[in-house]
Amino acid sequence: MRELPPVFQNWISNRGWSLHPHQIAMLNSAELPANLLIAPTGGGKTLAGFLPSLVEITENSHVGLHTLYISPLKALAADIKRNLKNPVTEMGLPIRIDDRTGDTSYTKKRQQRADPPHILLTTPESLALMLSYEDCARTFAGLQRVIIDEIHALAESKRGDQLMLCVSRLQALCPKIRRVGLSATVEDPEAMARYLAQAPSLSPIQYADPGPDPNISMLQTETAPPWSGGGAAYAIPEVLEQVRQHKTTLIFHNTRAQAEIFFHNLWMVNTEGLPIGIHHGSLDRAQRDKVEAAMVAGHLRAIVCTGSLDLGIDWGDVDLVIQIGAPKNVKRLVQRIGRANHQFNAPSKAILVPANRFEIIECVAALEAVKDKELDGNPRGPGPLDVLTQHILIRATSGPFNADHLFQEIKTVGAYQSITRQEFDTCLEYCATGGYALKRYDQWRRLKQNADGQWHLRDPRSAQNIRMNIGTIQDTDTLKVKLRGGRGSKILGEVEEAFAATLIKGDTFLIGGEIVRYEGLRDVVVEVSRDAKKKPKIATFSGSKFSTSTQLSHRILRMFEARNWDMLPNHTQKWLQLQAEMSKLPTSQNLLLETFEHDGRHHLCLYGFAGRNALQTLGLLLTHRMEKADLHPMGFVATDYALLIWGLDPISDPAALMSPDGLREGLDTWLAGNAVMKRTFRTTAIIACLIERNTTSSRKSGRQTLFSSDILYDTLRKYDPDHLLLSITKTEALRGLVDFGRIEEMLTRTRGRITHVETSGITPLSAPLFLEVGKIPIKGAAEDRLLLEAANAVLSKTGHEK
């Protein structure tokens, strides 16, 4: 074993501590060019990651930046800074530690670039920004180690792709840096090891003791959950009772709106005034800080939260995690459960609370999956090219570059190791000229080549624009919410622009646990006043919407088939029995379709179990085909398990609608024109810096973006259908919002075996869909008809032709 310097040994033994085996292993293998540690939450990952740095800096009297620590959360960087400073101060080590995030002041950032600390704690976006400055080589000179925390969370997103591109840049600047990844338990450790290391190599993996199995169960309630919805308000009394019985409880929700409503309802019955806080990404930073500080100080008995607390901050006193709503994904559930009891060797305790009837089934399936240690996840596929174009622009912003060198650098990133020179050149061309088929003049060059072939920005004004738009986080446009009256009154949080647009004066909604009344929009701020009396209108500002994973969906279908429902509550068993009597139960081998008339409309219900995104796509495809067949579809709604379509005409042969060839063909021709593609294009266009979210002039005018992405999309499709951004959009949509892969999975699984049941009315399993929010109306002829019908009633028009 590598000898720890005495000052460390004394410090550890004075506290009666000893190092965990994996911490020792990390110390012993500190010289590896890449090293991945997989440990459960609370496994002392952070110390394992930093110990070699602390030792090296102390022993070698290192000058300049030694270790760069990157975490997905700003809060985590700040927290680690606190946690590291304690031992460093207590041991009297000559080590400077600082953090740098979007919240860091401009002056301090400049200072850090000129005179960096030994250990700098930052986020992927801040790192990308640092790499965009011309002096970045000096800032990072002498860098030895790069620690990527919560690498499992980053690896699932474009933030992670951008991060690894940045790390490749760092490696080019400082060839000797060693990479360290700290990961929670994942389904495919080897993929993570490949992700961390310089391609094509694979990083060795250190495993920590996974600890005992969690103690996890489903909440038993007096009242049965409702048929639909996600609020789980019915369970409030029992949840409050659990809070009472535990020291500290984290109450996780899948969306911010649900967290808000739950928090509000919880306080309505919290007569004894248990200290309970709320924490989610739409709340103002200052408010989140307050809640986090109260939590650290042990002042809170519970926090109602969202994914914003999935990661990071180590709160040793949490002894219960409650998950409201189906967990959708077993891996995330396991990671959330790990938030309870951050002490090694004590089982984490978690309770699942289904929000509606169907989620009972999903929760039971998830419990079994946890028991069987079956984690879910899908490989991510090759690195997205929109992120690459942004990387090229950032590279250009930091100074002239050689395309061959950059290409070689990029190929050392796992996700991009198979990229062809042609793909790279297309991206470079896009950055340089926009990549349009039409050849343009000199002013159409964003990048130009020097006499020696080096690429550089044509106009230095571009640099600031690019820097202001660095990042891949897919934010919806949000507006700040502020209490009216008085100068500098406090920001309560943010709501989505689309939600704000639906508000009229007097409407009430929840934010930060308060009911507020909408007063008006001033500049780009939503002004509200406090409103104590009214019941709130629902806030639809949402967190991320996940689809139930393939693995979990299959488990549910297997439960239906096995007809072994003992673990389900009585009311749920009865529900399924009734469904079996009135219609049939879905199976994994057959695709169940139901048709019936209700409320004067003809309905088709399809139990695809392919996740919300895929079923939404299927909804769009099928209604498109129905429209062509003059079946006058009017709308549809999709959940994770089923799709419900309604229209004016009966569907006599739904099986014909489902022909796979027709669907695939339809996908290609139809896909291009639909709203999902436009949304995906918007994201891609923002990442590829085609649309700038932040510009110097937009700050003045308050306009969100200069160009409507929908119009840019339509124009490109018409005049330049082979453009790079359109092909990226298609790739992204197919694996993201469109999720056609899961439609394919469904078609393969059922192989044309379609069971069509015609019933006299709504069936038990289809009933919840009628209550589902998020119904999607059909665009096209149906919309025109609607509009014209409405026009006849409320409007008048004079067009003669239809």
Place this chain on the structure above:
Amino acid sequence: MRFSPRRDMKNDLEAASDHHGHAQHMNGYSFRFGDTQLTALPSGALYWPGAKILCVSDLHLGKSERVARLGGPLVPPYESQETLLKLKTDIDKTAPNTVICLGDSFDDALAASKLGPQEMASVSNLQNGREWIWIEGNHDPGPVGFSGITQSTLNRQELNFCHIGTVAPQQEISGHYHPKKTITLKGRRITRPCFLISNSRIIMPAYGTYTGGLNSDNPAFIPLFDTPPKIILTGRTAIYLNS
């Protein structure tokens, strides 16, 4: 001098299509502005059948080029082509003797000279055989380098044309604000560029492809109208909002 009530409109339309055979093919909306019969076309152009004048506002030709020139993003350089194609369609349908471009026809003073050869030729072809008037806008003050007459304002019969609406308008037609309107129908939000119309003022929607908009309830419009303006939505059909 009143804006036509709904009942008359049908008559207006019939009259319009009887006398000017084009209107009925255009899904336009005919209305009386003072004593003048006008048709709002679904494209956002305004046609005056009595004088055979077609009026369009805020083409913003060359916008993508200007943004690129200033070091901004390289957005698809096809919007001028698209805008001119739309204008050609309207010209083909109405066969006007006169076209009035109501200002901000070009995104800046340089943009006209930086248009591609194809767009240059398109403009010339459209101008061929008819009177063409460029009203100056804040983006394109002064001559634009194409043929046609450049003026800050224009008066034809009882109508007055200018880029930015004046304080006390008299039968005035202007542009500049890019008005649009959002309506919610059965839970669906539909946003369309629109005409804003009072007894004495018409504000035209922006005609150009890459032009954002200012919502019709924006405070900027308050000083321009004594009472809330009438609204005609553009789109596939020009739709008069009778609310």
